[in-house]
Amino acid sequence: MAYRIHEDRLGAAFDCAADDALLRAGLRARLPLAYECNAGGCGSCKFELLDGEILDTWPAAPGLSERDRGRHRHLACQSRPASDCRIRMIGRGEASEAPTPERVGAILEAVEDLTHDMREFRFRTDRPANFLPGQYALLSLPGLGSTRAYSMSNVANDTGEWQFIIRRVRDGVATSLLFDLRPGARVTLDGPYGHAYLRTAAARHVVCIAGGSGLSPMIGIARGLDRLGPQHGGSLDFFYGGRSADDICGEMMLRDLPRLGGRLRFHPIVSNEDSRWTGRTGMVHELVADLPDETFSHADFYLAGPPPMAEAVVSLLARGRSVPADRIHYDRFF
Ligand SMILES: Cc1cc2nc3c(=O)[nH]c(=O)nc-3n(C[C@H](O)[C@H](O)[C@H](O)COP(=O)(O)OP(=O)(O)OC[C@H]3O[C@@H](n4cnc5c(N)ncnc54)[C@H](O)[C@@H]3O)c2cc1C
Ligand code: FES
CATH class of the missing domain: 2.40.30.10 (Translation factors)
Structure with a gap:
């Protein structure tokens, strides 16, 4: 069974199956709805319920504050329809060139x-x-x-x-x-x-910064760059931060990429003192800070990992090195 959802900010309507989330049904209808994590953590997909009934699949989701709840706000990624609804998204989304989910x-x-x-x-x-x-x-x-x-x-x-x-x-x-x-x-x-996908319009230098479980999408970006081949022209600085030497991996996957070859530099760092580790010790954003000035003025930056790591890196890039927002790409892992 599907319900009709009217979204007031865009003045658009879409169908949402009873077992689907409002956010995802709206994105399937290619509406530019605001979101980031799809996991109840970031709060980007807040909306006001103006009419109708919904089922909240995670009432305690951290993406909503008590104040939000008091103002009858909900998370579109954690809401299923129980009737036709009229909603108003709080944030403004962006159109995506990605395939339809x-x-x-x-x-x-x-x-x-x-x-x-x-x-x-x-x-x-x-x-x-x-x-x-x-x-x-x-x-x-x-x-x-x-x-x-x-x-x-x-x-x-x-x-x-x-x-x-x-x-x-x-x-x-x-x-x-x-x-x-x-x-x-x-x-x-x-x-x-997700919004943190490889931008291919400009042949720019690429910097990937991963912490812990953030390795996966950064390897995906590197593989995407490899697929573009040398004509893309950009080279890759790949930073990976773990807690100890046992956590560091990924370099062999990157070295196996046939067309990236000499355009790759791998920069691992561990945060805990570890007698087996001969490389740098510290937080990954401290290593990124050592990049030359021209990298900050030209490169595209992609990052993935837990929110504290993402916040430290974004703070360094945006405030410390004046990298504009349209060259910093990330989806935080909540
Ligand atoms: C955009 C994004 C991309 C990610 N990519 C990766 C990746 O590539 N590799 C990787 O290892 N991890 C990734 N993660 C993290 C991953 O989604 C999980 O949070 C992680 O694996 C821990 O899940 P868990 O259930 O084992 O841990 P738990 O501690 O049991 O659960 C933690 C997570 O589960 C979710 N959650 C908890 N309760 C509920 C509920 N009732 N309803 C809905 N959600 C709930 C929350 O998101 C919470 O952060 C990503 C997260 C996000 C947001
Ligand atoms: S997209 Fe819904 S809380 Fe992050």
């Missing part, structure tokens, strides 16, 4: 351990995998009542292959289920989503 069944084909807690998962769908490098999808797992966002580490392809590098979270509900999945398991993918 869709829900599709997928089978787990293979897994590969990268570190003690990071694993690359390879899923297959029976239709082409259509997304831009750096985007993410929502995974529905058997036994999990809600979805989780995971970023693709590969690039679009006609064979329906979707790869994700996922970090196991201690006592994490979804990652515990994921790390128990065996090849042949069936899941549902919903995507692609």
Whole structure:
């Protein structure tokens, strides 16, 4: 069953199935609705319910404050329709050049351990995998009542292959289920989503900055750059921050990219003192700060990782080095 949703800010209407989220149905209808995480954490998709009834799938979601709740605001990524509705989005969204998101069944084909807690998962769908490098999808797992966002580490392809590098979270509900999945398991993918995709219009130098589980979309950006080939002209500085030497991975994947070759510089850093580590110790944004001035004035910056890391990097770039917002691309991992 589907309901009709009228959105007042854009003056547009769309259909939303009873088991779909208002945000995702609106994006499937290609409306430029405001959002970032799709996971209840960032608050970008707030709306006012002007008429009708909704089902709030996560009433305690951290993206809403008590004040928001008092003002009858909701999160479009955590709201399903229970009748026709009239809503007004609070934030202004941006039009996207990314493919239209869709829900599709997928089978787990293979897994590969990268570190003690990071694993690359390879899923297959029976239709082409259509997304831009750096985007993410929502995974529905058997036994999990809600979805989780995971970023693709590969690039679009006609064979329906979707790869994700996922970090196991201690006592994490979804990652515990994921790390128990065996090849042949069936899941549902919903995507692609996200604004932090590779921009290809200008052949600019690219800087990727990843912390922990943020490796996946940054590998996706690097693979996208490799696919463009040397005619793109841009080279890549790739920063990766972990806690200890055991966490550092990804360099071999990057060195395997045939067309990136000598255009790649890999900069790992660990935050904890570790006697086995001979490289830099500190936070990843401290290493980024050492880039030459001309990189800050010309490069495109992509970053992914936990919100404190993203905030430290964005603060360095925007306030410390005056990089304009249209050259900084990220979706925070809540
Ligand atoms: C845009 C984006 C991209 C991401 N990409 C990656 C990636 O490539 N690799 C990676 O390892 N991780 C990624 N993450 C993090 C990932 O989505 C999970 O938060 C992480 O794996 C922990 O999940 P968990 O269930 O194991 O942990 P838990 O601690 O059990 O759950 C934490 C997360 O689950 C969600 N959640 C909790 N309760 C509910 C509920 N009732 N309804 C809905 N959601 C709920 C929240 O988002 C919360 O942050 C990404 C997150 C975002 C937002
Ligand atoms: S809270 Fe809905 S997009 Fe982040």
